[in-house]
Amino acid sequence: xxxxxxxxxxxxxxxxxxxxxxxxxxxxxxxxxxxxxxxxxxxxxxxxxxxxxxxxxxxxxxxxxxxxxxxxxxxxxxxxxxxxxxxxxxxxxxxxxxxxxxxxxxxxxxxxxxxxxxxxxxxxxxxxxxxxxxxxxxxxxxxxxxxxxxxxxxxxxxxxxxxxxxxxxxxxxxxxxxxxxxxxxxxxxxxxxxxxxxxxxxxxxxxxxxxxxxxxxxxxxxxxxxxxxxxxxxxxxxxxxxxxxxxxxxxxxxxxxxxxxxxxxxxxxxxxxxxxxxxxxxxxxxxxxxxxxxxxxxxxxxxxxxxxxxxxxxxxxxxxxxxx
Ligand code: RIB
Ligand code: CA
Numbered sequence: 007x008x009x010x011x012x013x014x015x016x017x018x019x020x021x022x023x024x025x026x027x028x029x030x031x032x033x034x035x036x037x038x039x040x041x042x043x044x045x046x047x048x049x050x051x052x053x054x055x056x057x058x059x060x061x062x063x064x065x066x067x068x069x070x071x072x073x074x075x076x077x078x079x080x081x082x083x084x085x086x087x088x089x090x091x092x093x094x095x096x097x098x099x100x101x102x103x104x105x106x107x108x109x110x111x112x113x114x115x116x117x118x119x120x121x122x123x124x125x126x127x128x129x130x131x132x133x134x135x136x137x138x139x140x141x142x143x144x145x146x147x148x149x150x151x152x153x154x155x156x157x158x159x160x161x162x163x164x165x166x167x168x169x170x171x172x173x174x175x176x177x178x179x180x181x182x183x184x185x186x187x188x189x190x191x192x193x194x195x196x197x198x199x200x201x202x203x204x205x206x207x208x209x210x211x212x213x214x215x216x217x218x219x220x221x222x223x224x225x226x227x228x229x230x231x232x233x234x235x236x237x238x239x240x241x242x243x244x245x246x247x248x249x250x251x252x253x254x255x256x257x258x259x260x261x262x263x264x265x266x267x268x269x270x271x272x273x274x275x276x277x278x279x280x281x282x283x284x285x286x287x288x289x290x291x292x293x294x295x296x297x298x299x300x301x302x303x304x305x306x307x308x309x310x311x312x313x314x315x316x317x318x319x320x321x322x323x324x325x326x327x328x329x330x
Contacts, residue, residue: 009036010257017045017134018055020229025250027222030063031317034258039069041110045134046085049075051092061102062222073110074137077180097228114142115149122152132158133250140183153192157253161198161282173280174199181274188270194296197252205304206245214312220319255307264301267294
């Protein structure tokens with residue numbers, strides 16, 4: 007089994023936490039490192055949160071790299087749950103790692119160039135504002151040769167936005183970066199709200215994290231039980247999405263998803279800045295630049311996430327054994 011070699015570019019963030027812990031537990035995935043960006047909360051807090059998550063995962067072989075503290079051009083906006091700030095010690099035990107001295111953008115450039123040299127390109131899971139990735143691509147366009155694909159939790163096409171009526175947060179927070187990534191020519195897998203809203207996690211699922219997932223699962227139980235993300239008025243049923251974990255699930259079990267080619271882009275100015283479009287029929291006369299993941303098997307995805315978090319509570323919970 008060849009393992010997917012990935013960089014996770016994230017702004018932890020609750021759903022980032024689930025994605026990061028899922029990836030670090032999954033034998034199919036080789037996490038080369040975490041590149042961290044401001045987004046849900048400030049860069050200081052996203053870095054702190056990432057370091058704590060790596061600590062509780064036991065995978066202290068994985069480095070955390072601090073990156074961009076704000077967007078390329080627009081004014082900074084934070085996530086709906088910005089009040090969370092850094093994960094308190096009562097939710098996520100302290101004792102994590104310290105961040106690397108290497109800046110996240112330098113890390114992305116270095117790993118992409120190494121991958122190109124080795125002929126073994128890497129995947130970037132972009133689950134925050136795409137500022138770090140855009141900076142790497144603008145500063146050194148050659149790095150694209152070492153990037154196999156960018157799996158990006160971003161965008162909203164049939165779904166309305168959530169941070170604003172027209173925009174998904176990762177794009178809203180840095181639309182210029184999103185457009186640079188979408189137009190980079192690198193194969194892009196876009197995982198929009200249209201799909202992530204189809205899989206809703208409830209208190210029963212959070213309890214499974216806590217009952218079966220050891221310290222890491224307990225941290226997810228604490229976080230998701232405390233910060234309720236359900237929205238019955240919007241979804242018509244209990245539960246809330248864990249957007250970012252879909253990117254990891256897609257790498258592990260792509261058969262849980264349905265996708266279509268499209269030409270994807272975003273508006274970078276004006277009132278509806280961050281609005282994303284997907285042209286599935288090439289009516290714009292531009293070749294497709296992405297595959298858009300339109301549907302997910304809700305039960306399959308939920309069970310996979312619970313199964314992987316449960317590895318932290320099982321006898322296989324030795325982080326080194328999980329690498330095998
Ligand atoms: O719109 C959802 C995305 O914005 C998720 O990645 C969430 O963590 C926030 O970054
Ligand atoms: Ca995120």
